[in-house]
Amino acid sequence: MATSSLSEKKSLYNFLGLYIFLTLIILLLASLMYYRFQKELMLSSHLPALQNDAKEVIHRIRQMHESLLEDNYYPRYSSFKSAIYDADYVKIFSLLKGESVDFHNVLYKRGRFIYFIKEPERYYLGTKYVVIEVPDDERWISTTIKNILFFGSIFLLFMAFLGYYLAKLFLRPMKNSFTLLNDFIKDTTHELNTPVSTILTNIETIDKSKLDPKVAKKLGRIEIAARTISTIYKDLAYLLLHEKLPSTIERIDMNELLAQRIEYFKTLAQSKRIHIRFSKSPCYLQADRQKMTRLIDNLLSNAIKYNKVGGTIRVVTFRNGFFIEDTGVGIPKSKQQEIFERYKRLQSSEGGFGIGLNIVYLIAQEFGIHIAIDSKPNQFTRITITWDE
Amino acid sequence: MGRITLITLFCYLTLFAADLFDKKCVPCHQKRGVGLKPIFFNYLLYHSSERRVKRAMKEFLLHPDPKKSLLPKKGKIYRHHFDPKTLDKALDIYWDRYKVIGKIK
Numbered sequence: 001m002a003t004s005s006l007s008e009k010k011s012l013y014n015f016l017g018l019y020i021f022l023t024l025i026i027l028l029l030a031s032l033m034y035y036r037f038q039k040e041l042m043l044s045s046h047l048p049a050l051q052n053d054a055k056e057v058i059h060r061i062r063q064m065h066e067s068l069l070e071d072n073y074y075p076r077y078s079s080f081k082s083a084i085y086d087a088d089y090v091k092i093f094s095l096l097k098g099e100s101v102d103f104h105n106v107l108y109k110r111g112r113f114i115y116f117i118k119e120p121e122r123y124y125l126g127t128k129y130v131v132i133e134v135p136d137d138e139r140w141i142s143t144t145i146k147n148i149l150f151f152g153s154i155f156l157l158f159m160a161f162l163g164y165y166l167a168k169l170f171l172r173p174m175k176n177s178f179t180l181l182n183d184f185i186k187d188t189t190h191e192l193n194t195p196v197s198t199i200l201t202n203i204e205t206i207d208k209s210k211l212d213p214k215v216a217k218k219l220g221r222i223e224i225a226a227r228t229i230s231t232i233y234k235d236l237a238y239l240l241l242h243e244k245l246p247s248t249i250e251r252i253d254m255n256e257l258l259a260q261r262i263e264y265f266k267t268l269a270q271s272k273r274i275h276i277r278f279s280k281s282p283c284y285l286q287a288d289r290q291k292m293t294r295l296i297d298n299l300l301s302n303a304i305k306y307n308k309v310g311g312t313i314r315v316v317t318f319r320n321g322f323f324i325e326d327t328g329v330g331i332p333k334s335k336q337q338e339i340f341e342r343y344k345r346l347q348s349s350e351g352g353f354g355i356g357l358n359i360v361y362l363i364a365q366e367f368g369i370h371i372a373i374d375s376k377p378n379q380f381t382r383i384t385i386t387w388d389e
Numbered sequence: 390m391g392r393i394t395l396i397t398l399f400c401y402l403t404l405f406a407a408d409l410f411d412k413k414c415v416p417c418h419q420k421r422g423v424g425l426k427p428i429f430f431n432y433l434l435y436h437s438s439e440r441r442v443k444r445a446m447k448e449f450l451l452h453p454d455p456k457k458s459l460l461p462k463k464g465k466i467y468r469h470h471f472d473p474k475t476l477d478k479a480l481d482i483y484w485d486r487y488k489v490i491g492k493i494k
Contacts, residue, residue, distance in 0.1 A: 064493075068430050074493050087437035093493040123437040125489045 321386030
C-alpha cells in the first residue's frame with residue numbers, strides 16, 4: 001500500500017506539473033497575443049486622425065517650400081507634435097518629445113507616445129518623412145490587463161476542473177492495478193500464516209531430548225527457517241495493514257516482552273553461536289504490544305544478521321528505554337547520519353531499503369519513540385530506544 | 390614656419406572657395422536671370438537630403454542631360470565647364486547658403 005500510493009502520487013505530480021506548465025504557457029501566449037491585438041486595434045483607431053494631422057503638416061511645409069522659405073514658421077498644434085526628416089534620416093526640424101524615431105515602422109508606439117510616419121509625394125523643404133507624435137493615455141492597457149485577468153481566471157478555473165477530471169481518468173487504471181496487486185499480496189500473506197503457524201506449533205510440541213542429535217539439529221534448522229518466514233509475514237502484514245491497525249495502548253513491561261522475544265530468537269542466535277546477555281532494570285512503556293513486538297523483532301533480527309559468528313548481543317533496559325548492542329560489522333560514522341536521513345526519507349522515496357528499519361521507524365514515530373545509533377566499525381553497533389516519560 | 394604657410398594656404402583656399410561661388414556662379418546666373426535659390430529648392434524637392442542634392446547637381450553639371458534638368462525646358466541647355474574639385478567646393482558653399490536646416494522657426 002505504501003509504495004503503490006507513493007509511485008501513484010509521483011506520477012500524478014508529474015502529470016499535474018506538466019499540465020500546469022502547459023496551461024500557463026497557453027495562458028501566457030494567449031495573453032500576449034491578446035495584448036498585441038489590442039495594441040494594434042488602439043493604433044489603427046488613431047490612424048485617421050494621424051493621417052489628417054500629417055496632411056496638415058504637409059500642406060503647410062508645401063506653402064513654406066513654395067515661398068522659398070521666406071515664410072519659415074513651422075506649424076504647431078496642441079493635439080499633436082510633428083517633425084520632418086530628409087531621405088538620409090537627418091532631422092530638418094522637430095517638435096517631438098521623444099528623441100529617436102524608428103523609420104522602419106509606419107505606425108507604432110514607443111514609450112508613452114504613438115508615432116505615425118508619412119511620406120509626402122514630393123520632398124517639400126527636402127522632407128521625405130513627416131513624423132507625427134501623439135501621447136497615448138494608456139487607458140487601453142488597463143482595460144486589456146483587466147480583461148486578461150478576468151478571462152485568464154475563467155480559463156484557469158476551467159483548466160483546473162479539466163485537470164482534475166483528467167487526473168482521475170489518468171489514475172484510474174493505475175489505481176485498479178494497484179488495488180489488485182495489494183489484494184493479492186494481502187490474500188497470499190494471509191494464507192501463508194496458517195501453514196507456517198502449523199509448522200511452528202508442531203515443532204514446539206516435539207520433545208527434542210528424545211531425538212537423535214542429528215535429527216534434532218535438522219529440526220532446529222527447520223524451526224529457524226519457519227520463524228524467519230513467520231517474522232517476514234508479520235512485517236509484511238504490518239506494512240500492508242498498519243494504517244488500518246488500531247493500536248491498543250497498554251502498559252507494557254519491557255523486561256518481560258524483551259525476554260520473550262529473546263527467547264523467540266534463541267534458536268536463530270544459537271545457529272551463529274551468538275550469546276545474548278540481558279540486563280534488566282525496571283522499564284515500562286505505554287504502547288501497543290503487537291507493534292512493539294515488531295519493533296524489537298526487527299532490531300534483534302538485525303543484531304543477529306549483522307553479527308559475527310560467536311559474537312554477543314547485549315540487551316540493556318533502563319528507566320525510559322533500552323538498547324540492543326551487537327558485536328558486528330558496525331556502521332561507519334558517515335553512514336549513521338545517512339541511515340537516519342533515509343529513515344526520514346523513506347516515506348517519500350520508494351523501497352530499496354530493508355523494510356525492517358522502515359517498520360522500526362514507523363512504529364517509533366507512532367509512539368513518539370526516539371532512535372539513536374552508536375557504532376564503531378568492526379566493533380559494535382548500538383541502537384538505543386528511548387521515550388519521554 | 391611651415392605651419393603658418395599651411396594656415397595661410399588654408400585661409401586662402403577657403404576665401405578663394407567663398408569667392409569661387411560668389412565670383413563664378415552668382416554673376417552669370419544673375420545676368421542670365423536663372424536664380425540659384427529656386428534651382429536649389431527644386432533640387433530639394435526632388436532629391437531631399439544634402440548628399441543626394443549635391444550628388445544630383447554634380448552629376449548634372451558634369452554631364453548635362455536635358456532629360457534630367459529640373460528647369461523648364463527651353464531646347465538647348467547651358468553647358469557648365471568646371472572640374473569636379475572646384476564644383477565640389479562651389480556646391481558646398483551653395484548648400485550652406487540656402488540649406489533649410491536651422492532656418493525654420
